[in-house]
Amino acid sequence: MTTVSTVTQPTVLIIDDEPGPRDALKVILRPFFTIRSAENAKSALDVLNNEPIDLITLDQRLPDRQGLDLLTDIKHDHPDVEVVIVTGYGSLRSAMEGIRQGAAGYLLKPFNVTELITLTQQTMDKKRRLDFLRRQLRSSPEIWELSELSSQVWDSIKSEYCSLPQSAGPNAVFQEEELSLIPLLSDILEATDRHLLNHSSRVSFYATLMAARLNLTLNEQKFLAMGAFLHDIGKTSLPAYRFSEDQIQPSGEPIVCKEHCERGARLASTMGLPKDVQDIITYHHERWDGYGYPSTLSGTDIPILARIVGIAQAFDHLTADAPGRTCISAEAALQRISLSSGSHFDPQLLDVFLEVAKQSIASLPTMAASPAA
Numbered sequence: 001m002t003t004v005s006t007v008t009q010p011t012v013l014i015i016d017d018e019p020g021p022r023d024a025l026k027v028i029l030r031p032f033f034t035i036r037s038a039e040n041a042k043s044a045l046d047v048l049n050n051e052p053i054d055l056i057t058l059d060q061r062l063p064d065r066q067g068l069d070l071l072t073d074i075k076h077d078h079p080d081v082e083v084v085i086v087t088g089y090g091s092l093r094s095a096m097e098g099i100r101q102g103a104a105g106y107l108l109k110p111f112n113v114t115e116l117i118t119l120t121q122q123t124m125d126k127k128r129r130l131d132f133l134r135r136q137l138r139s140s141p142e143i144w145e146l147s148e149l150s151s152q153v154w155d156s157i158k159s160e161y162c163s164l165p166q167s168a169g170p171n172a173v174f175q176e177e178e179l180s181l182i183p184l185l186s187d188i189l190e191a192t193d194r195h196l197l198n199h200s201s202r203v204s205f206y207a208t209l210m211a212a213r214l215n216l217t218l219n220e221q222k223f224l225a226m227g228a229f230l231h232d233i234g235k236t237s238l239p240a241y242r243f244s245e246d247q248i249q250p251s252g253e254p255i256v257c258k259e260h261c262e263r264g265a266r267l268a269s270t271m272g273l274p275k276d277v278q279d280i281i282t283y284h285h286e287r288w289d290g291y292g293y294p295s296t297l298s299g300t301d302i303p304i305l306a307r308i309v310g311i312a313q314a315f316d317h318l319t320a321d322a323p324g325r326t327c328i329s330a331e332a333a334l335q336r337i338s339l340s341s342g343s344h345f346d347p348q349l350l351d352v353f354l355e356v357a358k359q360s361i362a363s364l365p366t367m368a369a370s371p372a373a
């Protein structure tokens with residue numbers, strides 16, 4: 001008889017106050033997971049604070065709290081734990097809200113058993129990839145150097161990462177050799193902070209919107225989409241980085257460790273990404289008036305793609321919705337960044353951005369919420 005070792009099984013915490021669905025979940029998931037359960041938010045938090053949990057199935061209505069409320073606390077205090085929402089009161093709206101707050105997926109009661117098993121397995125596959133990257137990022141500071149050693153370490157990270165189960169399909173924007181790196185780089189952003197990944201996706205979306213008005217070549221558009229997506233990849237080198245704790249200047253520029261530009265560019269170089277992509281990462285904090293960093297370039301000495309990303313990231317930092325962070329409306333953000341025309345930002349490019357943004361202002365944040373990269 002085949003036995004399944006419980007030592008290596010991940011642990012799932014089932015949070016549900018109704019015995020029927022709770023027992024059904026236990027029966028379905030027991031072959032794959034070590035099971036813990038809780039009937040309310042308080043006992044769920046007790047379990048989470050006392051033992052390692054990999055995955056949670058979370059009922060949306062609990063006797064002592066709303067499930068989405070509890071989800072916010074779980075993702076704040078235990079960001080490495082994945083959550084699947086299981087609900088009998090579902091709607092597209094609450095599903096989107098749960099996913100926005102960091103849930104990995106959403107299932108309606110009465111649930112389909114195959115769907116439930118598939119979703120929990122896919123979520124665990126993703127968690128294994130993110131956990132692997134978190135361990136590597138924390139334990140290998142040498143990967144941020146530009147050296148023979150860092151290339152070797154990245155090669156071994158890439159090959160081990162590729163041997164882990166993958167889920168997302170490739171995106172058609174990129175060429176073959178760069179394409180294979182996108183899931184890895186996207187997971188590195190998410191392993192650091194899910195909000196950093198969302199920011200990166202939105203900035204790529206805003207930059208791509210501008211590209212359509214600028215007669216860029218197809219290659220430039222491709223480099224822009226990728227460079228915008230990776231512009232802050234160097235922040236993944238900062239220990240304990242949190243997107244919500246980035247201080248934002250009135251212009252929309254974040255005040256962070258300035259080294260993130262060069263660290264990110266070194267990583268892009270080690271990965272063999274195109275020079276234009278490296279330049280976006282290096283120069284996206286340069287200012288039109290020459291007071292930016294890291295090279296105090298000014299005017300058209302700053303590569304145009306980096307100038308575009310500088311505007312897109314400033315707009316997103318002002319409008320980004322993240323826990324503990326105050327954002328302003330898209331209209332107010334456009335007004336705010338227009339005050340920095342000619343100082344922070346290239347006036348002509350800013351005019352293009354203002355024009356493009358105003359045309360779809362009502363739906364802009366929602367449109368950008370779908371990952372562009």
Ligand SMILES: [Fe+2]
Nearest residue numbers: 231232284285
């Ligand atoms: Fe940045």
